[in-house]
Amino acid sequence: MAGERGTKLPVLVTGASSGLGLKTAKTLAVEGIPLILGGHDEQKTAAAVRQIREHAPGAEIELVDLELASLEAVAAAVDALHRRERPGLGAIVCNAGLQIVDGVRASRDGYELTFAVNHLGHFALVTGCGDLLGAGARVVVVSSDVHQGPRKSMGFPAPRWRDPRALATPGENAASDRDGRIAYANSKLANVYFTYELARRWRDRGITVNAFDPGLMPETGLARGYPAPARIGFRLLAPVLIKVMPIARTVTRSAADLARLVTDPELAQTTGEYFTGAAQVPSAPESYDRDRATRLWQVSEELVAAARRTSAE
Numbered sequence: 001m002a003g004e005r006g007t008k009l010p011v012l013v014t015g016a017s018s019g020l021g022l023k024t025a026k027t028l029a030v031e032g033i034p035l036i037l038g039g040h041d042e043q044k045t046a047a048a049v050r051q052i053r054e055h056a057p058g059a060e061i062e063l064v065d066l067e068l069a070s071l072e073a074v075a076a077a078v079d080a081l082h083r084r085e086r087p088g089l090g091a092i093v094c095n096a097g098l099q100i101v102d103g104v105r106a107s108r109d110g111y112e113l114t115f116a117v118n119h120l121g122h123f124a125l126v127t128g129c130g131d132l133l134g135a136g137a138r139v140v141v142v143s144s145d146v147h148q149g150p151r152k153s154m155g156f157p158a159p160r161w162r163d164p165r166a167l168a169t170p171g172e173n174a175a176s177d178r179d180g181r182i183a184y185a186n187s188k189l190a191n192v193y194f195t196y197e198l199a200r201r202w203r204d205r206g207i208t209v210n211a212f213d214p215g216l217m218p219e220t221g222l223a224r225g226y227p228a229p230a231r232i233g234f235r236l237l238a239p240v241l242i243k244v245m246p247i248a249r250t251v252t253r254s255a256a257d258l259a260r261l262v263t264d265p266e267l268a269q270t271t272g273e274y275f276t277g278a279a280q281v282p283s284a285p286e287s288y289d290r291d292r293a294t295r296l297w298q299v300s301e302e303l304v305a306a307a308r309r310t311s312a313e
Contacts, residue, residue: 009088009137010034011262012081012129014066014122015096017044020142020214022051023255024093029056031263036089038066038077038096038125068096068121070108071307078128089129091138091262094122097187101180104170109307111168114180118187120168123194123300135206136268139198140261143191143211145276146184148284159185161292164299192274192283193293194300199272208271210261214254215277253277 011028015021016037025035029052039045049061064080067073081087097118107116126139133139149158160182161167167186192211199209257277261267274283286292 008034008086009090010036010060010062011091011093012036012038012064012089013093013095014038014068014125017041017048020251020254020258021093021095022048023251024095024258026052026055027255027259028262029053029059029061031259032056033090033263034060034062036062036064036081038064040065040067040073066125068117068125069113071121071124071304072108072311074121074124075128075308075311078125081129081132087132088134089132089137091140092126092129092133093258093262094126094139094141094191095258096122097142099180099184103180106170109303109310110170111303112170112183114183114187115167115190118184119190119194120300120303122191124304126198127301130202133205133207137207138262139195139202139207139209140258141191141195141209141211142258143195143213143274143283144185144188145213145215146181147189147192147287149185152284157182157185159189161186161189161286164190164296165303168299168303189284189287190296192287193289193296195274196272196287196290197293197297203271208268210267210271211274211283212258212261213274213276214258 011033013021013025013028013035016025016035017039025037025048029035035052037045037048039048045063049063052061053059062084064077065073066077081089098114100114105113107113107120109116111120122141145152146156147159150156167183167190195209195211202209254277257275260278261275270280273280274287275281
């Protein structure tokens with residue numbers, strides 16, 4: 001099983017070159033778990049490997065070129081994972097994510113970039129690697145309590161869910177900071193829908209699928225899209241925010257909680273659940289809408305297929 005010391009099946013971590021992904025990879029490596037790091041910046045990924053091996057000398061680390069903003073690139077990564085000498089995965093940690101606050105951006109496939117990276121790329125990756133995951137494998141999708149709205153996210157705007165095809169289409173008038181944050185909240189709600197639908201579809205295969213909210217981590221680079229004064233202030237105030245804000249956590253603490261969802265034997269049968277830190281808690285009431293989750297799955301399959309047809313032409 002993934003997470004047992006000496007396992008021969010590696011854990012694939014997306015967004016492992018910095019922040020929560022890097023810290024989680026370090027935590028898993030120290031436990032003797034082989035890793036596959038998914039990333040598209042060679043220099044950052046190489047630096048991540050060096051840092052991991054400083055904490056865990058002799059760690060087993062492989063790399064896969066993964067650009068979640070391009071479904072063609074995701075397909076190439078899936079193919080590369082299948083062509084490994086010993087294919088097979090013990091777990092996938094869908095950690096990579098971004099937040100856009102300076103207007104609308106589109107992915108290489110023409111989809112709204114936040115939705116494309118935070119949801120659609122991971123959807124294509126996990127479903128494409130489904131045959132590499134056996135009984136006992138785990139999938140963890142990093143979501144966020146921003147999907148619950150201001151009551152749970154200290155004022156972050158609530159998602160405004162629409163048909164997934166509309167969410168994937170950049171709007172000409174969505175150009176403000178608030179629009180970008182709403183798109184981010186929508187993508188995090190999509191993460192929860194995907195988690196619950198995947199858990200239902202894979203339950204009979206013995207694969208667990210859970211969503212994880214790491215809390216507000218002021219130390220990470222998620223605010224990199226904000227204006228310079230906000231970024232600087234956020235960084236300088238990080239120690240204070242972690243102490244005074246109930247939802248704020250250190251990266252080290254969140255990484256330990258995330259790694260636990262991959263390794264803890266007591267969670268081997270836990271699937272289709274939402275965790276905030278180490279606590280299993282309810283997600284937003286609207287996140288349990290099965291019709292929405294089914295529709296998101298259907299549209300995601302169609303968008304991935306359309307992108308593949310376009311790249312083949």
